Amino acid sequence: MNDISDRIKQRREELKLSKTEVAKAANSSVTMVSKWEAGMGMGFDYAARVAEKLNVSLEWLYYGGEEIGLACSPSAHIPIVGNTQAGPDRAWLDLGYPAGYSDEYVDFPTKARNVYALKVVGNSMSPRILEGEAVLVDPESEPATGEEVVVRLTTGAVMVKTLAAIRDEKIFLDSYNHGYERMVFPLDEVEFMHPVIGVARSSRIKLV
Structure with a gap:
């Protein structure tokens, strides 16, 4: 996966989550989730909420890697x-x-x-x-x-x-x-x- 948009979409589909479910968790809209998955940048607060919903670390959401788990390097x-x-x-x-x-x-x-x-x-x-x-x-x-x-x-x-x-x-x-x-x-x-x-x-x- 090349960037955060790819990781959001792939992980959402792995968990069989709808864009509506992710949008609700992020306090955002389905339109914004579609834009994030299309490559639009996202604010830090949104990223934190999306990471929590997708059960991944912020580090993985931003940078990827082999491990998806919740363990995250200190900010x-x-x-x-x-x-x-x-x-x-x-x-x-x-x-x-x-x-x-x-x-x-x-x-x-x-x-x-x-x-x-x-x-x-x-x-x-x-x-x-x-x-x-x-x-x-x-x-x-x-x-x-x-x-x-x-x-x-x-x-x-x-x-x-x-x-x-x-x-x-x-x-x-x-x-x-x-x-x-x-x-x-x-x-x-x-x-x-x-x-x-x-x-x-x-x-x-x-x-x-």
Whole structure:
């Protein structure tokens, strides 16, 4: 199985569960379950509920492997190092992702070493990602079209958007909220673009 969408569908079918049953357990809808199985990203809270319903660990749901059982490696403390307007500051990046740099964190199962989190400001990605929630970002992964990314421009502006396309030396970014227009920037104005690998609800944000 290649990704989380394949694992959800395969495990659901193994347990002979309907999409309605999974949707009810996740406090979501049948439409959302269909979208998850088609490859749409899912929030951390949804993933936790789905994993419980499917009787699997969060680690297996996110990363796969031979063992399906409930045993799961301890979650990592992912530091919240800024927000989606300011982003991770240069000091944090230049110091090499130092542990203990932040007063807030999110527990999240990950095998990546330098994952960081940003609090979301604004409603451009609502209702997919709400203001006050945190996006989990992996600076070592490659961005993919159709998925959420954190982009920092050379002007210092930082934003979380959906990567629509990269062509003609330009980057095209969409908001989940259809009230916002598509944004287009020359690639040479992009300081970095990191993929979002998860979303944590505000209730999962903790103080050190």
